[in-house]
Amino acid sequence: xxxxxxxxxxxxxxxxxxxxxxxxxxxxxxxxxxxxxxxxxxxxxxxxxxxxxxxxxxxxxxxxxxxxxxxxxxxxxxxxxxxxxxxxxxxxxxxxxxxxxxxxxxxxxxxxxxxxxxxxxxxxxxxxxxxxxxxxxxxxxxxxxxxxxxxxxxxxxxxxxxxxxxxxxxxxxxxxxxxxx
Amino acid sequence: xxxxxxxxxxxxxxxxxxxxxxxxxxxxxxxxxxxxxxxxxxxxxxxxxxxxxxxxxxxxxxxxxxxxxxxxxxxxxxxxxxxxxxxxxxxxxxxxxxxxxxxxxxxxxxxxxxxxxxxxxxxxxxxxxxxxxxxxxxxxxxxxxxxxxxxxxxxxxxxx
Numbered sequence: 001x002x003x004x005x006x007x008x009x010x011x012x013x014x015x016x017x018x019x020x021x022x023x024x025x026x027x028x029x030x031x032x033x034x035x036x037x038x039x040x041x042x043x044x045x046x047x048x049x050x051x052x053x054x055x056x057x058x059x060x061x062x063x064x065x066x067x068x069x070x071x072x073x074x075x076x077x078x079x080x081x082x083x084x085x086x087x088x089x090x091x092x093x094x095x096x097x098x099x100x101x102x103x104x105x106x107x108x109x110x111x112x113x114x115x116x117x118x119x120x121x122x123x124x125x126x127x128x129x130x131x132x133x134x135x136x137x138x139x140x141x142x143x144x145x146x147x148x149x150x151x152x153x154x155x156x157x158x159x160x161x162x163x164x165x166x167x168x169x170x171x172x173x174x175x176x177x178x179x180x181x
Numbered sequence: 182x183x184x185x186x187x188x189x190x191x192x193x194x195x196x197x198x199x200x201x202x203x204x205x206x207x208x209x210x211x212x213x214x215x216x217x218x219x220x221x222x223x224x225x226x227x228x229x230x231x232x233x234x235x236x237x238x239x240x241x242x243x244x245x246x247x248x249x250x251x252x253x254x255x256x257x258x259x260x261x262x263x264x265x266x267x268x269x270x271x272x273x274x275x276x277x278x279x280x281x282x283x284x285x286x287x288x289x290x291x292x293x294x295x296x297x298x299x300x301x302x303x304x305x306x307x308x309x310x311x312x313x314x315x316x317x318x319x320x321x322x323x324x325x326x327x328x329x330x331x332x333x334x335x336x337x338x339x340x341x
Contacts, residue, residue, distance in 0.1 A: 075233065076236075077232040077233050077235070077236040078232065079232065109220045109221055109233060109262060110233075110261070111236065111237075111240055111261050112260075112261050114236065132260070132261065132263060133262060133263020133264070133265065134220060134262065134263060134265070135263070
């Protein structure tokens with residue numbers, strides 16, 4: 001009787017401990033990546049493998065290796081994203097695509113049908129993927145929308161832009177990433 | 182002609198209510214809102230006023246008016262936002278822990294309670310009257326009792 005009691009209490013405490021540890025680890029990891037990027041520590045971007053928004057294929061972090069990449073997190077309900085979308089599309093067309101810089105929009109915490117409508121409304125032609133359940137946004141520590149990261153050819157973050165990017169800021173970050181070889 | 186018109190009217194009368202029934206809301210907004218989470222604010226949907234929460238509410242209302250069931254709406258939201266959109270975690274995978282731990286805690290508490298009762302019944306505490314010095318009780322030693330009686334009698338005499 002006493003043994004069963006002790007085992008029951010021990011199992012309960014272990015399970016509770018596991019939940020708390022997981023919550024703490026998740027919380028501490030969450031904002032670590034952007035903070036490291038902002039501090040110039042060149043953190044490795046968390047890996048991902050996501051379906052394209054139109055469902056035609058998948059894009060993974062491995063596909064970006066060897067190219068400078070601009071990763072933009074957005075959602076259709078986010079008002080600042082509406083201001084930013086034309087700017088990113090313009091930079092992609094005029095400077096990204098011609099120079100081999102990858103632009104990738106990650107739609108997250110959003111209704112898929114809304115996101116498709118958004119892409120159509122703003123005429124987005126750069127690759128868009130859908131972060132179902134928002135797991136990738138959490139891993140990348142995205143806390144607000146929009147947020148943009150610029151990665152070098154090895155997938156390390158050279159810049160982080162919380163909020164709407166400026167063309168000048170993005171150009172500088174791309175140049176910095178390209179300069180890293 | 183009149184017969185044909187009457188037939189059309191009769192058909193319309195029969196079809197109209199069933200069509201209306203198909204789109205009749207199957208649940209109340211207040212029911213489902215308390216069972217969902219706002220994915221960006223980490224609070225219950227009925228307590229959230231972020232743009233994402235507003236959009237989810239609009240989506241639910243849209244589907245509700247189309248006659249979707251509460252479960253169909255939840256399934257659609259889980260498909261896009263993941264299981265975290267549900268206020269209560271699903272009873273599977275890691276979410277199962279959230280269901281098991283409280284049950285284990287309640288079970289553990291009950292086991293402790295039952296254990297304490299069993300121990301108490303096996304080894305009951307001594308009767309209160311047998312405790313030395315307890316008011317109205319006996320100290321157990323006749324010599325001490327005799328001495329107490331004598332001293333009390335002496336005290337009474339002194340008062341007189």
